[in-house]
Amino acid sequence: MEEILLETRNLTKSFGGLKAVNNVTLTVGKNSITGLIGPNGSGKTTLFNTITGVYSPDHGEVYFEGKRIDKLSPHQIYAKGLVRTFQTPRLFQKLTVLDNMMVASRNHVGDSFLNVFLKRRSWGEQEAKLAERALEILELLELDDRKDTPASELSGGQMKLLELGRALMTEPKMMLLDEPAAGVNPTLARRIFEKIRQLRDELSLTFFTIEHRIEILLEHADWIYVMHNGSIVAEGTPDEVVNNKVVVDVYLGEA
Amino acid sequence: MKGSNLSDPLIYVLDMVVFVGIFSILAISLNLEYGFTGLANFGKVAFFMVGAYTSSIAANMGVPYFVCIVLATTLAGFVGLLVSLPALKLRADYLAIVTLAFGEILRFIFKNESWIAGGVRGTTVPSAFLFVNLPIRTMMTVQIILVYSVLLVCYIVAQMLVNSPYGRVMRSIREDELAAQVLGKDVFKYKAQTFTVGSAMAGAAGSLFAQYMRFIDPYTFEPFLTFTVWMMIILGGPANNLGVIVGAFIVQVLERGARIAKDYLLLPIDPHNLRVMLIGILIILILLYRPQGMFKESKVKTPALEVAKKWKKSS
Amino acid sequence: MINWGQVLFNSAVTGSLYLLAAVGLTLTYGLSKFPNFAHAEFMAFGAYAGYVVAEELHLGFQLSFLVAFLATAVLGAASYLLVFRPLSRRGASIIHLMVASIGLGFFVRHALQQIWGGAPLTFTVSWSCFDVGPVRITTLWLSLIGAALLMSVVMHLILTKTKVGKAIRASSSNPELALASGIDVEKIALITWMVGAALAGVGGLFRAADTRLVPLLGWEILLPAFAVVILGGIGSFYGALIAAYILGLAENLGVVLLVSLKLSTDYRLAIAFLILILTLIFKPSGFGKLFGEGIKPV
Numbered sequence: 001m002e003e004i005l006l007e008t009r010n011l012t013k014s015f016g017g018l019k020a021v022n023n024v025t026l027t028v029g030k031n032s033i034t035g036l037i038g039p040n041g042s043g044k045t046t047l048f049n050t051i052t053g054v055y056s057p058d059h060g061e062v063y064f065e066g067k068r069i070d071k072l073s074p075h076q077i078y079a080k081g082l083v084r085t086f087q088t089p090r091l092f093q094k095l096t097v098l099d100n101m102m103v104a105s106r107n108h109v110g111d112s113f114l115n116v117f118l119k120r121r122s123w124g125e126q127e128a129k130l131a132e133r134a135l136e137i138l139e140l141l142e143l144d145d146r147k148d149t150p151a152s153e154l155s156g157g158q159m160k161l162l163e164l165g166r167a168l169m170t171e172p173k174m175m176l177l178d179e180p181a182a183g184v185n186p187t188l189a190r191r192i193f194e195k196i197r198q199l200r201d202e203l204s205l206t207f208f209t210i211e212h213r214i215e216i217l218l219e220h221a222d223w224i225y226v227m228h229n230g231s232i233v234a235e236g237t238p239d240e241v242v243n244n245k246v247v248v249d250v251y252l253g254e255a
Numbered sequence: 256m257k258g259s260n261l262s263d264p265l266i267y268v269l270d271m272v273v274f275v276g277i278f279s280i281l282a283i284s285l286n287l288e289y290g291f292t293g294l295a296n297f298g299k300v301a302f303f304m305v306g307a308y309t310s311s312i313a314a315n316m317g318v319p320y321f322v323c324i325v326l327a328t329t330l331a332g333f334v335g336l337l338v339s340l341p342a343l344k345l346r347a348d349y350l351a352i353v354t355l356a357f358g359e360i361l362r363f364i365f366k367n368e369s370w371i372a373g374g375v376r377g378t379t380v381p382s383a384f385l386f387v388n389l390p391i392r393t394m395m396t397v398q399i400i401l402v403y404s405v406l407l408v409c410y411i412v413a414q415m416l417v418n419s420p421y422g423r424v425m426r427s428i429r430e431d432e433l434a435a436q437v438l439g440k441d442v443f444k445y446k447a448q449t450f451t452v453g454s455a456m457a458g459a460a461g462s463l464f465a466q467y468m469r470f471i472d473p474y475t476f477e478p479f480l481t482f483t484v485w486m487m488i489i490l491g492g493p494a495n496n497l498g499v500i501v502g503a504f505i506v507q508v509l510e511r512g513a514r515i516a517k518d519y520l521l522l523p524i525d526p527h528n529l530r531v532m533l534i535g536i537l538i539i540l541i542l543l544y545r546p547q548g549m550f551k552e553s554k555v556k557t558p559a560l561e562v563a564k565k566w567k568k569s570s
Numbered sequence: 571m572i573n574w575g576q577v578l579f580n581s582a583v584t585g586s587l588y589l590l591a592a593v594g595l596t597l598t599y600g601l602s603k604f605p606n607f608a609h610a611e612f613m614a615f616g617a618y619a620g621y622v623v624a625e626e627l628h629l630g631f632q633l634s635f636l637v638a639f640l641a642t643a644v645l646g647a648a649s650y651l652l653v654f655r656p657l658s659r660r661g662a663s664i665i666h667l668m669v670a671s672i673g674l675g676f677f678v679r680h681a682l683q684q685i686w687g688g689a690p691l692t693f694t695v696s697w698s699c700f701d702v703g704p705v706r707i708t709t710l711w712l713s714l715i716g717a718a719l720l721m722s723v724v725m726h727l728i729l730t731k732t733k734v735g736k737a738i739r740a741s742s743s744n745p746e747l748a749l750a751s752g753i754d755v756e757k758i759a760l761i762t763w764m765v766g767a768a769l770a771g772v773g774g775l776f777r778a779a780d781t782r783l784v785p786l787l788g789w790e791i792l793l794p795a796f797a798v799v800i801l802g803g804i805g806s807f808y809g810a811l812i813a814a815y816i817l818g819l820a821e822n823l824g825v826v827l828l829v830s831l832k833l834s835t836d837y838r839l840a841i842a843f844l845i846l847i848l849t850l851i852f853k854p855s856g857f858g859k860l861f862g863e864g865i866k867p868v
Contacts, residue, residue, distance in 0.1 A: 052437065078439035090437075092430035095423070098563055099555055102420070103427045104438045110420030110557075111440070113448050117412075123420060124558045131559035135566050147563050170438065295665045297672075341851055348605050349850055351668050352796055355607075359793060360843050367834055479676065485669050528684040535677030539653055542662060542670050 005030040005174055005206050006051070006082070011060035011070075013050045020046040022230035023060070028174070028223075033200055033207045035217040035238075038227035039250060044210045045087055047227070048176050052084045053077045064174070078106075081173030085180060087210070089163035091151040097162055098147040101134035102127075104169040130169075137165050140195070157184045164192065168199070177209040181216065189213075193220045218242065226250065269395040273467060275500075275507050276402035277460050282487040282499040283406075283413050284456035289485075290493030290552075291417055292449045293429030295347040298338070298354030299484050301361045302454040304476040306331040306461025308365065308372055311380040311471055315372075320383035324405070324462040331458020332451050339450040343443060358478060366473040377472025380465045402463050409456050413496050416452070418556040425449060426494070426555070479531060483510070486538050489548055498550030509534060575705040577822050583711045585818025586718030587780075590773030591791050592798035592810045593725070594646070594766020600742035600805020601759050602654060604667040608675035609770055609795065610788030611682075612649075616642040616771020617778035617787055618682050624693060631695045631779075635717075638775040639768045646767025649674060650760055675788075683785040690782040697779075714776045721769060725807055738762055742805035794821070794842040801849050803856035812857060817845060 006028040013021040020043045028034045036044050049055045051062050053074040062070040064082055072080075092100050108130070109115050110123030138144040141161040146154065151162060164180050180196075181189035193216055199205045211217050217224055218238040226234040226241060228250045234241060241247055281299060288294040306327035313323040342353045365371055372378040384397055416422050427435045428442050436442050465471050483506055491502025513530035541548070554560065595609045619641035620634035653674055657667055697710040728735035740748040741758045749755045770788075778787055798817055802809030824841040828834070849856055 054433065054437070074433070074436040075439050075441050078437060084437060086434070090431050090434035092427045092434065094430055094552060095426055095555075098559065099423055099426075102559055103423050103435070103440075105420075106439060108420045111424060113416075113421060116416055116419045116421045127420065127558040128562050131562035134559075135563065144566070147566070166438065289665070293665075295668065297668070341847065345850055345854070347664050348603075348668065349800075349854065351665070352605055352800075353847065353850065356793055356796070356843050356846060360840060363836070363839060367836055478672075482669075482672050482676065485672075489666075489669065524684060528680040531680040532677050532684075535673040535675075535680070538673040539670050539677075542666050542673075543656055543660065546660075546662065546666060 003030040004028070005065060006208065007063040008047075008051065009061050009063070011047070011050060011062060012058050013046060013055055014058055019230050021050055021057075024227075024230075024232055025060075026225055026232060026235070028206060028208045030206055031200060031204055032222040033196060033209065033220055035221035035224040036208065036210045036227060037212070037214060037217065037224060037241075042227040043230040044227055045178055046230075048084055048178055048210065052082065052176060078170065082176070083167050083170045083172040083174070084176035085163045085167050085178055087178040087182065089159040091154075091159055091162055091166075093152040094150055096148050096150055097138065097143055097154070098131065098134060100151050100162055100166055101138065101169050102130060104166040105130045105134075106171050134165075134169055137168050141165050157188065160184050161188075161192075172205065174206040174208065177207060179210050179212060182212060189216065196220065214242070263391075266391060266395060269392070269399065271507055271511055273395070273398055273402055275504050276399065276406050277464050277467070278484065278487065278503040278507065279500045280406050280409050280456055280460040280463070281484045282491070282503045283409050283496055284453040284460070285484050285488055286493065286496060286499045287413055287416070287425075287449055287456075288453040290488055290495070290499065291422065291425045291429060292446060293347075294343070294446060294450060295351040296354050296450070296453065297351045297478075297481055297485075298356075298358040299457055300476050300478060300481040301354075301358035302331045302335055302457035303461040303464070303480065304358075304361060304365070304473075305334050305454075306458025307465040307471050307476070308461075309458070310462035311378055311465045312372055314381045314466065315378065320466065323383075323466075324459055327462035328455045328459040331461065332455030335454020335457075336447065336451040338454075339447040343446045343450060355478065355481075358476075358481065362473050362476055365476075373472070375473065377470060377474075379470050380468070382469060383463075383466045398467055402467070405459055405463060409459065410496060410500075412452075413456075417494075417496070417553070420557065421445075423555045423557075482538075483534065486534055489538065489541055489546070492548030492550035492552070494552035495548075495550040496553065498548065498553075501549065506534070509537070572826055573704050575703060577826060578819075579705050579707065579711075581815065581819040581822045582715050583818070584821055585815035586715045587773055587777060587791065588794050588798050588817055589718045589811060589814035590714075590721065590769050590776070591795040592802070592814055593721070593807060594763075594768070594770045595795050596799040596802060596804060596806060596810045597738065597742045597762050598759075598766050599799060601738075601745055601755075601762055602658065602667070603745070604664045604671070605796065605799075606649075606654075607668060607671040607792070608649060608678065609671075609767075610792040611675045611678035612642050612645060612767040612770040613774030613777065613788035613791065614682055614785055615645050615678060615774070616768075617774035617783050618686060619771065620775035621686075621691060621693070621778065621783055624695060625691070631693075635772055635775060638771045642771025642774075643764040643768035645678070645771075646763045646765075647760060649767070650763035654763075655756070655759070679785045679788075686783075686785075688785060690784050691778075692782050693779045695779065710776070710779055714780070717772065717776070722811055729807060734758070734761065739807070742807075793839060793846070797842040797846040797849070799856075800846055800854070801856045806857065809857040817842060820845060 004027045009025050011021055011024045012019060024047060038044055050057050053072050057070055061068055064080055069077055069080060109119055109126050115123060135144055138147060143158060143161055160183060167175055181192045196207055197220055200207060221238055224238055224241045225232050226247050233250060234244045234246050281303060285296060285299055288296045309330045310323040310327040313326050338357055342350055345353060366375050368374055383401060424440050424445055428445055432442050487502035487506050488499050490505055492498035510530050513533060514526045591613060599605050616638035620638040623629050623634035623637045624631050653670055654667060657670055697708045699708045729739050737753045737758045740753060741755050745755055774787055777791060794817060798810055798813045802813030821838050821841045825835050825838050828837055
């Protein structure tokens, strides 16, 4: 594999007596599309939450670009270039689609209190540029005609797309996607992943994505981790994983 | 409120105009905290009181009014910052309890420590204007100009703040703090800054109030005042600065209406009790049947809106 | 020379009052998920109801407790059914519920003030006063401690042995889970609100008899009540039980300290505030977790 961008070592997080994330050690290579699969309740989202600072780990470390990030708060992790989406979109309900996108932008001059008053021209120009960029992304996701709609009025599928669009707006180095295409119609789901592929190729982004539908990952992922009951039970290329008896058992056991 | 002068209906109206102005400043300050940022500040009266007392003590020491109001605003803002440091990490209900308790404790201290501006007995306050021998109508007009100038400044500052990327972040924090954090915003910093600004504005209002009333005591600053400001926000429509000014106007009308009812309708009920009971019931009714208030939330008006308007699909 | 016996006894008295005041608050807070600021007026209402019976109808003090209990239960039911449940059903936010509770509180308080005026009223019931060694005791205080003890025993039995009680425990600490387990949370909520208010009313009556009756009676003990609720863990009866007496002890020790420092003993209120703040800063979930109850802070 190429250079490692994200790494966890012995990462553990418990709630009460339950180990939701149990001694997880994994790496995500730069420029890869790495998948994370596993039955419901296997700890995938908790793992994401622990990596992105929403939870602090009980044990273990997380490294991004070689530096430890497990003690950082979520907004500091964003600053390092690591961005995540939520499985159930956490949109800003009363804000418009466009405003949702704009909030996600990075290093906005107008985000600082004093600059609001003292650097009006500067942030005004930046606003205009960011708005253009946001609208381009929205157009890609076919949401541009809803730019003035409050996020609460979007359909379920549109909400997922906006969630993704917001993450794209952040100019990340790496994106942790939590089921980005769940609940979206198959054609659009396919398009989303093609887009992810494209972004990886053109912008050298790295993706670590939780996905329920193995078929999609088989087509697009470079490497897959399989989680069950908080631990990584298998990993490998899509072909290896599909033919892995442990994985089959884990999924059959759920059926 | 100002004694015998109120028998002149014009003076009564002008008095009301002054009150609407002062309370509009309070309403805008709470609007920034709750309407835009979602903070459950139930201690607004505390900062109003800090401003009033600071200004009064300074004025009684002979300090020119311009400096008094600046001191009041600064100290109130500073106290707001101090309170925000431990308090803003708490979730909404805890924050409400703590800010409410803070207001009560502060009032308690002012009551018990008689060396602070007379304690229970209160203190007289010189007017901002030293020429006191002019006709009352002129005095009132001058007061209105003072109060509304400060209101204008607060309104402009508030509008600039909310119609900016910063203001957009404030609203995002209100909607979903975690999402805002994950998108790179230092939520605590925004909340603390907003709370500080809101407290400072309340302090300015307190200063104006003290010099207008010419007398303050701890009993003036009871929790009901905080509650009436909340009423203004909820009635006018949170996150709309013009809306909450309208809310301030309506609440003043309601408060005064109760007093007029006693004088002219000879109701067997104490107007003070009537006024409080009326507002208590009204807010419950509004929360039940029209919780979004009268006016919709204002949009984030930045250059982004214009770009969006002119946007044409590229394909 | 500090009269430690008196300090301990006073702590028991204060703690008992705070317990009666706080039980209803913590249970409804846990169940309906918001702090009911009108709880102060439940206390005042009960005191006035008791006053009517004892001082206006001259029907005796014992009866006044029963009436305070029942009348405030009705107020609690009315508050829940007319204000809080409709608001919850319409999806009101916690902030809206809190504002509504403040509005309700103001309404009730000023209605009381309108009827009885703002001037302090006193109970003419005479209590006997006697000394046990260096400790001064009155029968009122003994009744208060007795009432709190009785209530605790009864509550414990109800909460552990009866179906309703177990449902209350479940609903106060985790309403969603309770609902999912098939508990009729709305019915339980009504009962909780009624009982909680009733106990507050009794507490208020004791307070009025011990000091004097004014409309602001409830507000005077609201802050300590909240301190007890938070320290004990929201929604936890047992937590409140322990926290009430801890606060009672802390306050009375604090009074000793204030006196020795020649400060006004009025500042005992600040002790409750201090405990409240410190708990929120260092252990926001309070004791509740010790009993597997109480709500998670996030």
